[in-house]
Amino acid sequence: MSRRAGLNGAYKPLWRICTFRMSARRKATGFAAFAVLASAAAAISIAAGAPKELSWPLKGLDQLSATLGEVRGRTLHTGLDIRTRGLNGHLVYAPARGRVVRVISKPVGYGNALFLSHDGVESVYGHLNSFGEGKERLNSFVEILKLLYNSDDIDFRFRNTAPVFEAGQVIAYTGETGSGPPHLHYELRSGEGYLNPLAFHRVGDSEPPVLDRLFVCVEKDGATVCEREYVIQKGWRGYRPLEASVHCPPGSRAFLKLSCYDRVNSPNRVAVHRIEVLEGERRIYSVRFDLIRYSDLRYGRMVYDISKSTIDGAVTYTHFLCKRAGNGFSGIGQDGDGYILPAGGPKKLKIVTADAAGNSSAVDVLIKWDAPADDSPEWTRARRGGPLTLTAAGGAVKVRLNRGSLGYDSALRLATLPPAEAAAVRGLGALNEADILSVAALWPFDLVFDAPVDVSIKGLREKNSMLYHFYEGRPPRPLITTYNAQAGECRAKGTSGGYYALLRDTAPPVISIPPTHEFMEDDGLLRKLRLEIYDGLSRLYEPSIECMFDGERVPCAYDNDRRWVEAALPLSAFDEGLHHLFLRCSDRAGNTAVFSSPLR
Numbered sequence: 001m002s003r004r005a006g007l008n009g010a011y012k013p014l015w016r017i018c019t020f021r022m023s024a025r026r027k028a029t030g031f032a033a034f035a036v037l038a039s040a041a042a043a044i045s046i047a048a049g050a051p052k053e054l055s056w057p058l059k060g061l062d063q064l065s066a067t068l069g070e071v072r073g074r075t076l077h078t079g080l081d082i083r084t085r086g087l088n089g090h091l092v093y094a095p096a097r098g099r100v101v102r103v104i105s106k107p108v109g110y111g112n113a114l115f116l117s118h119d120g121v122e123s124v125y126g127h128l129n130s131f132g133e134g135k136e137r138l139n140s141f142v143e144i145l146k147l148l149y150n151s152d153d154i155d156f157r158f159r160n161t162a163p164v165f166e167a168g169q170v171i172a173y174t175g176e177t178g179s180g181p182p183h184l185h186y187e188l189r190s191g192e193g194y195l196n197p198l199a200f201h202r203v204g205d206s207e208p209p210v211l212d213r214l215f216v217c218v219e220k221d222g223a224t225v226c227e228r229e230y231v232i233q234k235g236w237r238g239y240r241p242l243e244a245s246v247h248c249p250p251g252s253r254a255f256l257k258l259s260c261y262d263r264v265n266s267p268n269r270v271a272v273h274r275i276e277v278l279e280g281e282r283r284i285y286s287v288r289f290d291l292i293r294y295s296d297l298r299y300g301r302m303v304y305d306i307s308k309s310t311i312d313g314a315v316t317y318t319h320f321l322c323k324r325a326g327n328g329f330s331g332i333g334q335d336g337d338g339y340i341l342p343a344g345g346p347k348k349l350k351i352v353t354a355d356a357a358g359n360s361s362a363v364d365v366l367i368k369w370d371a372p373a374d375d376s377p378e379w380t381r382a383r384r385g386g387p388l389t390l391t392a393a394g395g396a397v398k399v400r401l402n403r404g405s406l407g408y409d410s411a412l413r414l415a416t417l418p419p420a421e422a423a424a425v426r427g428l429g430a431l432n433e434a435d436i437l438s439v440a441a442l443w444p445f446d447l448v449f450d451a452p453v454d455v456s457i458k459g460l461r462e463k464n465s466m467l468y469h470f471y472e473g474r475p476p477r478p479l480i481t482t483y484n485a486q487a488g489e490c491r492a493k494g495t496s497g498g499y500y501a502l503l504r505d506t507a508p509p510v511i512s513i514p515p516t517h518e519f520m521e522d523d524g525l526l527r528k529l530r531l532e533i534y535d536g537l538s539r540l541y542e543p544s545i546e547c548m549f550d551g552e553r554v555p556c557a558y559d560n561d562r563r564w565v566e567a568a569l570p571l572s573a574f575d576e577g578l579h580h581l582f583l584r585c586s587d588r589a590g591n592t593a594v595f596s597s598p599l600r
């Protein structure tokens with residue numbers, strides 16, 4: 001729909017002062033709707049003053065479940081996530097006087113989101129249940145837009161005229177729209193990028209970061225060709241590795257990875273604010289998360305090792321303590337690239353981590369070049385941007401890099417695992433050995449491709465079998481799998497190093513009844529029924545969900561965050577007597593589960 005489509009001359013001035021973008025471009029009609037829209041726009045006031053200070057947007061809620069700069073897939077988190085104790089509807093207050101510049105209402109991503117301009121700084125509030133009403137009538141304005149364009153996907157930008165909220169005024173109510181459980185996503189933006197809100201707000205935090213694991217790595221031809229893990233233990237004198245020294249092969253160029261996390265008034269683990277590596281008094285590497293430039297988002301996979309986002313099943317954040325080729329993240333300091341060379345003998349290093357409140361933890365590391373020489377098989381050198389095909393011994397597994405798959409020169413190695421060794425890999429322990437059809441490893445595990453690669457594994461496509469990707473200690477992730485009968489192989493797309501496996505899944509999804517207060521809930525004239533569905537291997541295939549009530553099909557929706565399917569029925573459908581609820585669904589491997597039960 002064009003910006004002016006469907007508007008008569010009487011309402012053109014509204015659109016001259018507003019910039020509007022709709023993803024759903026349907027033409028809407030109805031003079032009454034336009035009249036209400038114009039009335040709502042008339043309540044809009046102009047201008048806002050620059051904030052001298054910012055107040056916390058929630059009262060009595062300062063537990064954080066995420067901080068600025070955490071890794072999200074292969075990108076970086078752009079603000080804070082504030083816990084709302086599993087509830088929706090908490091009041092959100094304007095941190096300073098601000099003018100509304102944009103409102104979003106979408107079924108995914110930010111969900112309902114509000115953008116306030118404070119003359120140079122823009123605050124953003126995501127996953128809202130609803131917008132503040134008051135004299136600005138903002139929530140009504142958004143609902144009218146949905147009605148006018150017959151869409152739940154709204155993105156409206158104001159220009160010269162917009163609602164203004166004063167400092168401390170209620171601007172919205174917390175929710176769980178978009179993605180994630182109930183919480184408030186809070187951002188501060190400038191012309192450069194995303195600012196760290198903890199630099200503008202004082203949040204009580206007395207707990208220092210926790211250091212978990214240290215990895216000493218050897219790099220060759222741009223690839224991590226050798227990696228040794230060291231447990232870090234906290235004692236009365238601070239942190240130290242369980243071993244007195246860590247070891248590298250003679251003559252190798254080494255770097256470190258550190259797994260660590262912080263907590264801010266919450267059991268959730270969040271990322272630290274800054275890290276430094278010192279050799280004596282000289283800083284050889286540092287990284288800070290004060291500002292995430294818009295161009296920095298793509299470097300998340302190079303700031304963190306996403307193959308180690310969990311340790312022993314628990315969330316952690318594993319940082320590369322070096323600036324690897326192709327990493328342009330602006331938060332890395334100019335003191336050094338973090339690489340450690342054998343010249344000069346053993347190296348005494350200190351790694352210091354700190355949170356935004358200034359709490360710090362440190363560990364001393366002594367590196368020696370006295371480990372046995374690396375005797376691993378030859379690696380294949382791969383050029384940036386060029387195609388390359390890797391074939392495992394025997395030709396059963398192939399990985400083809402396409403043009404653009406590599407953003408920098410590297411080296412790779414592909415090998416199949418014997419059945420006994422494959423069955424012992426952490427992450428496959430829940431499967432029967434007979435269901436592990438083939439497993440291959442693509443090194444280095446910490447490599448993430450710029451463009452997908454083609455993975456193929458020979459073998460007959462058996463019933464309920466698919467290709468999966470996983471890292472050690474993490475459950476396999478199903479890949480969209482096709483079967484080429486002529487070549488006799490299963491094919492899928494891969495995005496990183498790690499394990500690729502052809503597995504057979506014979507277990508259907510598990511359907512269960514949630515607690516009573518969640519199973520059935522009245523909302524106005526509707527009664528909502530919910531059933532929990534979980535599939536730990538192949539994942540639920542959402543289009544397969546079929547729900548019936550008293551023999552008639554009823555519409556339903558799957559909530560991926562809560563892992564339940566919800567059907568809303570009129571209260572009038574629940575008269576006295578017995579009713580029947582039926583649910584059928586399948587996982588991506590084709591296993592079907594059925595739930596059937598009488599309901600009073």
